[in-house]
Amino acid sequence: xxxxxxxxxxxxxxxxxxxxxxxxxxxxxxxxxxxxxxxxxxxxxxxxxxxxxxxxxxxxxxxxxxxxxxxxxxxxxxxxxxxxxxxxxxxxxxxxxxxxxxxxxxxxxxxxxxxxxxxxxxxx
Numbered sequence: 742x743x744x745x746x747x748x749x750x751x752x753x754x755x756x757x758x759x760x761x762x763x764x765x766x767x768x769x770x771x772x773x774x775x776x777x778x779x780x781x782x783x784x785x786x787x788x789x790x791x792x793x794x795x796x797x798x799x800x801x802x803x804x805x806x807x808x809x810x811x812x813x814x815x816x817x818x819x820x821x822x823x824x825x826x827x828x829x830x831x832x833x834x835x836x837x838x839x840x841x842x843x844x845x846x847x848x849x850x851x852x853x854x855x856x857x858x859x860x861x862x863x864x865x
Contacts, residue, residue, distance in 0.1 A: 755863055779835040790810075
């Protein structure tokens with residue numbers, strides 16, 4: 742069983758930065774891809790970014806390109822989301838997810854494992 746625990750959320754002013762972390766554990770943890778999604782109140786959960794565990798190839802949603810960076814530390818089984826130039830519309834619960842095979846990384850259905858989420862609030 743894979744367990745994902747997010748941290749690093751909080752309240753920040755517009756234009757500020759936060760770094761989210763997602764620590765993964767499990768007896769045989771070896772993901773193919775790890776991703777970040779977010780869900781604002783009354784909206785669908787949407788893709789933010791993903792990174793392939795072996796080759797470090799990253800994907801990002803158009804809405805966060807140039808502002809958010811996804812990275813991972815294989816030794817620590819941890820994935821990060823560095824968020825800069827935050828906007829009020831980035832306010833959401835951010836979820837970490839892990840997938841064990843290739844596919845369309847933008848689709849949440851690819852990811853069987855999810856964390857409980859961390860709240861990010863950007864004040865204007």
